[in-house]
Amino acid sequence: MEWSWQRIPAEYLVTGVKLARGGKLAARKGFLHVKKGRIEAIGVGKPTAEGLPALDAEGLVLAPGFVDTHVHFREPGQEEKETVATGSRAAAAGGYTAVVTMPNTDPAIDNAGMVRYVIDRAKEAGLCRVLPTGAISVGREGESMAEMGAMIEAGAVAFTDDGSPVASGKLMANALKYAKMLGVPIMSHAEDLSITGGGCMHAGYWSTRLGLTGMPRAGEDAATFRDIELARATGGHLHVCHVSTKGAVDAIRRAKIDGVLVTAEATPHHFSLDHSCCREYSPLFKMSPPLREPDDVTAVADGLADGTLDCIATDHAPHTATEKELQFDQSPFGVIGLETAFAVGNTFLVEAGKMDLGQLVQCMTERPADVLGLPLGRLDEGAEADFVLLDPKRQWTVATEHLRSRSRNSSFLGETLCGRVMATFLRGRLTWREEDPSLG
Ligand SMILES: [Zn+2]
Structure with a gap:
C-alpha cells in the first residue's frame, strides 16, 4: 500500500532509517512498525510484517x-x-x-x-x-x-x-x-x-x-x-x-x-x-x-x-x-x-x-x-509511538519562517546550523513535517 502524508494509517512501517536509542546510533538500517499509536516492533534489518503502508525514510535517523x-x-x-x-x-x-x-x-x-x-x-x-x-x-x-x-x-x-x-x-x-x-x-x-x-x-x-x-x-x-x-x-x-x-x-x-x-x-x-x-x-x-x-x-x-x-x-x-x-x-x-x-x-x-x-x-x-522519572524518551516495543525523523547533515539558515512560536526572539536568527527535524510523531500521529519533496 502507498504511504500518504495526508492520511496516516492506523498501522504502518517506517523503513530505511538508522535508529538512535540507548545512547547509540545503529550502524545498519532498520525499521519501526507502528500499530494504533504504539510501537508494535522495532529493529535493524527488514521488517517482518508485510503489505503495510510504508514511509520510506531512507537516509534519515529515527529517534525517540x-x-x-x-x-x-x-x-x-x-x-x-x-x-x-x-x-x-x-x-x-x-x-x-x-x-x-x-x-x-x-x-x-x-x-x-x-x-x-x-x-x-x-x-x-x-x-x-x-x-x-x-x-x-x-x-x-x-x-x-x-x-x-x-x-x-x-x-x-x-x-x-x-x-x-x-x-x-x-x-x-x-x-x-x-x-x-x-x-x-x-x-x-x-x-x-x-x-x-x-x-x-x-x-x-x-x-x-x-x-x-x-x-x-x-x-x-x-x-x-x-x-x-x-x-x-x-x-x-x-x-x-x-x-x-x-x-x-x-x-x-x-x-x-x-x-x-x-x-x-x-x-x-x-x-x-x-x-x-x-x-x-x-x-x-x-x-x-x-x-x-x-x-x-x-x-x-x-x-x-x-x-x-x-x-x-x-x-x-x-x-x-x-x-x-x-x-x-x-x-x-x-x-x-x-x-x-x-x-x-x-x-x-x-x-x-x-x-x-x-x-x-x-x-x-x-x-x-x-x-x-517518567517512561518517555525511549523506543520500546509496546510503548506509545513518540518519535522523530532527523536529517543530521542538512544545513539551514534560521529564519522567522522556521519558527512556530508566537514569538520570534531567537538568538540564532540568521545563523546557519547543521541538522534538521524532518517530521515529528506523537502516539503515531504526525504533529510536524518539514515540507520538503525529498522526504516521501
Ligand atoms: Zn530560570
Missing part, C-alpha cells in the same frame, strides 16, 4: 520524540507571547513530544485548578505532551509553601519558582523534604539576587566595555552550592536548571560523586554562545542566567558530554517583538529555543566533536525523562 524539562508557555496571562497551543506547535516543529512547563504565568500555577487548566489547554491543542510544574511558594512570592500534594494529584511533575530563585534557604529545604515524600524533583533557578540583582548580562570584559551592569558568576555559583547542601541535608531530589558557569558544573560533578541526589540541565545557548554576542546590545542575547565566558561554554558542553549535566533543556522563553526592541537593559530576559535546539546541539556538540549523535539524542530524550 524529544523531551524538554524547561519551557515557558505564558498561558494564562501573557497569551500575546505564547499560549499552550502555540508553544505546543513550536515544540512539535522542534521534534519535541513532551515538554515541562514553568509555573511563572499570571496568575502563577500554584494550585491544582491551575495545573488542570494547563493540562486541558494542552489536550485541546493535541500536539505535544505538556507536563506542568507547580510553584514551590504561593504566588511564587517565596513566603509560604504551595499545596504540592494537590498539584501532584492534578498532574504536576515537579515544583519550581523558576523565573525567580527561592531566596529563603529554609523554604527550599522544606520544599525538598516535601517533594521527596511526593517522589518528584525540586527545580532550582539558582541565583543569589543579592549578588546579581540589577544586572542585565554576565559581569566581565564585555559588561565593562558596554557599560552595562553585570551579573557575576558568583551569584549562580553560590546559589548552586546552597541548594546542593540543602539536597545533601534533606535527601531530596534537586534539579538545577539552566547551568551556565564552570563553578556550578564543578559543584554538581562533586555532589554526584558524593552521592547527593542532584540532576541538572543546560540550554543550547549556554553551550554555544558567549558574552561577546551582546556586543551590539541586541536583546536577542539577553537571558538569565546570561551568556558567560568561553571557558564556561566549554565547561557546560563538557559537563553534558561526561554526564555531569543530565540533559538539554531549551528554557524556551517567548517575548513580544515590542519588548525585544527595547534597549538591552530595559528588555526582558529570555529567548525561544524549541525549534532550533536539535540543530544547535548537532552543530555545537556533535559536529564540534564533543559527543556523537547517539549521545546528543540521549541528552534530549531518555536523560530528561529519567530526571522526571
Whole structure:
C-alpha cells in the first residue's frame, strides 16, 4: 500500500532509517512498525510484517520524540507571547513530544485548578505532551509553601519558582523534604539576587566595555552550592536548571560523586554562545542566567558530554517583538529555543566533536525523562509511538519562517546550523513535517 502524508494509517512501517536509542546510533538500517499509536516492533534489518503502508525514510535517523524539562508557555496571562497551543506547535516543529512547563504565568500555577487548566489547554491543542510544574511558594512570592500534594494529584511533575530563585534557604529545604515524600524533583533557578540583582548580562570584559551592569558568576555559583547542601541535608531530589558557569558544573560533578541526589540541565545557548554576542546590545542575547565566558561554554558542553549535566533543556522563553526592541537593559530576559535546539546541539556538540549523535539524542530524550522519572524518551516495543525523523547533515539558515512560536526572539536568527527535524510523531500521529519533496 502507498504511504500518504495526508492520511496516516492506523498501522504502518517506517523503513530505511538508522535508529538512535540507548545512547547509540545503529550502524545498519532498520525499521519501526507502528500499530494504533504504539510501537508494535522495532529493529535493524527488514521488517517482518508485510503489505503495510510504508514511509520510506531512507537516509534519515529515527529517534525517540524529544523531551524538554524547561519551557515557558505564558498561558494564562501573557497569551500575546505564547499560549499552550502555540508553544505546543513550536515544540512539535522542534521534534519535541513532551515538554515541562514553568509555573511563572499570571496568575502563577500554584494550585491544582491551575495545573488542570494547563493540562486541558494542552489536550485541546493535541500536539505535544505538556507536563506542568507547580510553584514551590504561593504566588511564587517565596513566603509560604504551595499545596504540592494537590498539584501532584492534578498532574504536576515537579515544583519550581523558576523565573525567580527561592531566596529563603529554609523554604527550599522544606520544599525538598516535601517533594521527596511526593517522589518528584525540586527545580532550582539558582541565583543569589543579592549578588546579581540589577544586572542585565554576565559581569566581565564585555559588561565593562558596554557599560552595562553585570551579573557575576558568583551569584549562580553560590546559589548552586546552597541548594546542593540543602539536597545533601534533606535527601531530596534537586534539579538545577539552566547551568551556565564552570563553578556550578564543578559543584554538581562533586555532589554526584558524593552521592547527593542532584540532576541538572543546560540550554543550547549556554553551550554555544558567549558574552561577546551582546556586543551590539541586541536583546536577542539577553537571558538569565546570561551568556558567560568561553571557558564556561566549554565547561557546560563538557559537563553534558561526561554526564555531569543530565540533559538539554531549551528554557524556551517567548517575548513580544515590542519588548525585544527595547534597549538591552530595559528588555526582558529570555529567548525561544524549541525549534532550533536539535540543530544547535548537532552543530555545537556533535559536529564540534564533543559527543556523537547517539549521545546528543540521549541528552534530549531518555536523560530528561529519567530526571522526571517518567517512561518517555525511549523506543520500546509496546510503548506509545513518540518519535522523530532527523536529517543530521542538512544545513539551514534560521529564519522567522522556521519558527512556530508566537514569538520570534531567537538568538540564532540568521545563523546557519547543521541538522534538521524532518517530521515529528506523537502516539503515531504526525504533529510536524518539514515540507520538503525529498522526504516521501
Ligand atoms: Zn530560570
